Amino acid sequence: MQLNQARIVLTGATGGLGEALAGQLAAAGAALLVHGRDSGRLAALTLPAGAEIKRLPADLTTAEGVARLAEAARHFRANVLINNAGVGGFGLFDGQAWPEVERILATNLQAPVHLTHALLPWLKEQPAAAIVNIGSAFGSIPFAGFAAYSAAKAGLRALSTALRRELADTPVRVIHISPRAIDTPLNSPAVNALNLELGNACDHPERVAAQVVAALRKGTAERHIGFPEQLFAWLNGAARPLVDRGLAGKLATIKQHAKTR
Numbered sequence: 001m002q003l004n005q006a007r008i009v010l011t012g013a014t015g016g017l018g019e020a021l022a023g024q025l026a027a028a029g030a031a032l033l034v035h036g037r038d039s040g041r042l043a044a045l046t047l048p049a050g051a052e053i054k055r056l057p058a059d060l061t062t063a064e065g066v067a068r069l070a071e072a073a074r075h076f077r078a079n080v081l082i083n084n085a086g087v088g089g090f091g092l093f094d095g096q097a098w099p100e101v102e103r104i105l106a107t108n109l110q111a112p113v114h115l116t117h118a119l120l121p122w123l124k125e126q127p128a129a130a131i132v133n134i135g136s137a138f139g140s141i142p143f144a145g146f147a148a149y150s151a152a153k154a155g156l157r158a159l160s161t162a163l164r165r166e167l168a169d170t171p172v173r174v175i176h177i178s179p180r181a182i183d184t185p186l187n188s189p190a191v192n193a194l195n196l197e198l199g200n201a202c203d204h205p206e207r208v209a210a211q212v213v214a215a216l217r218k219g220t221a222e223r224h225i226g227f228p229e230q231l232f233a234w235l236n237g238a239a240r241p242l243v244d245r246g247l248a249g250k251l252a253t254i255k256q257h258a259k260t261r
Helices: 016-027 039-044 063-076 098-124 147-166 189-198 205-218 229-238 240-248 251-258
Strands: 007-010 031-036 053-057 080-083 129-134 172-178 222-224
Touching: 007 016, 007 063, 016 031, 016 205, 031 039, 031 063, 039 053, 053 063, 063 098, 080 098, 080 205, 098 129, 098 147, 098 172, 129 147, 129 205, 147 172, 172 205, 189 251
Parallel strands: 007 031, 007 080, 031 053, 080 129, 129 172, 172 222
Antiparallel strands: none
């Protein structure tokens, strides 16, 4: 897709990855309708001079918030939806209060499914369109301490795959990106400590954003970011017992840090 012809709805634009994405897309000539839950942070978002930018605060875990953003997207004449908004979810599953589990599932899965459903008829009418879902390596490599989060991201990956097949005879391309850990404020101190002790690599938001922009340009269907995560994602599908044994050795460390989150 030619980005100077793209009119993009970007959710979660005030987060670390969202802000990097907004800056790179605007610099490439795309027009942006940026979303965030916090109106103050959204208003303070700094983007390249001269870019066409609209801002809309909304809570996408509500039907009203999704309806408002979908209506704004149609008025904006959007032809790209980037489902980027998300929340973290580190903690042992039986130690998480049910409202926290609901929040993780609602933000990371229900909201992008709902918004995609609301905008899909409009996107199908465009000469060229794309849906970009920002998933996680944990959607392909479900990880102890992230059960609800992994479930949500696995669901988003499944949605992407099914929709890609369903929309193969339409102008809408469906792209799924699976980053590994990203160095953003979304990570709690416990998550940062866990990544440090386990030696998990954390990518800078600008690097991940560049990968997303490249995938959108090329129409890449699926991309895992980082090695050995790419290998582990393949192994989890092809040889899951090997991954089970490898992760079992990390369980004590995960439980230790989950208690301090």
